[in-house]
Amino acid sequence: MLGPQTPVFPAYIPADVDMDAVLIEVAADGVSADPADEAGLQQVVAGAREQGIDLKVVVIDSNPPIDTPLRDIATVVAQSHPDATVLVLSPSFAGTHSQAFDRVTLEAGEDLAKTGNPVQSAQNFVDQLNTPDFPWTGLTIVLTVGVLLAAVATRMLQVRAKSVETPKSQADTASAAPH
Missing domain, CATH: 1.20.5 (Single alpha-helices involved in coiled-coils or other helix-helix interfaces)
Structure with missing residues (x-):
């Protein structure tokens, strides 16, 4: 039986994604990614913070069949960080969750965050969030x-x-x- 503190995960998070590890890493420094990309992503997160955006970034190694699981992962991370804008990247997809930005803005950012390079993708995403409508x-x-x-x-x-x-x-x- 689920207790009051037990989170309910969306039904479709890829089996190779350890959400407990992701949540611990994001809580530590705002980033859950391959160590090779960690420093660059932390710089993007710090730059976003300077612009008033509480950004959390998760990078997974493989593409799910569709991009929906990335939004599900972002939603789970956002449950622990409700004021954050969460960006989840895979090699070809992006998914987001935010209370601060509308869906149109997030999806425009997602479109620019599909570069295959997590650091560049995250920077493109932040740049789009700061682009006037x-x-x-x-x-x-x-x-x-x-x-x-x-x-x-x-x-x-x-x-x-x-x-x-x-x-x-x-x-x-x-x-x-x-x-």
Whole structure:
């Protein structure tokens, strides 16, 4: 029976991933990765921290059949670090979890984090998190106002053209009438 402190893991974490070891490593320095990548990833984590991002990075050695398990791993890590943004990398996939960033931003970062080089992937991810979003609201307002002004101008031109045409028609009718 599960006790109140026993975490419930998602159903699909690859068998070759030792989540207990991952959680211990991430708790120690924010990174769970191959020792060859550890120092570079710790620099990326420190740089992210300077920019106000509590980043945790997990790198697994092999690709799962799909990328979903990486998000599951990120979710488990986030249970221990609820304010963190968690990035999980495999050679070809990336998965994330964050309360601080929306899914669109995370997925844009994931797309840039598929380089095959964990340090570069993590840096690309952080860079994307710091990239300002396109101001869609402003663009929508400008376009809406522009269409409204075009519609008003068109209607004014129609009314003007009709008023110019009407006196001419009356003059033509009057000149055609017998005197």
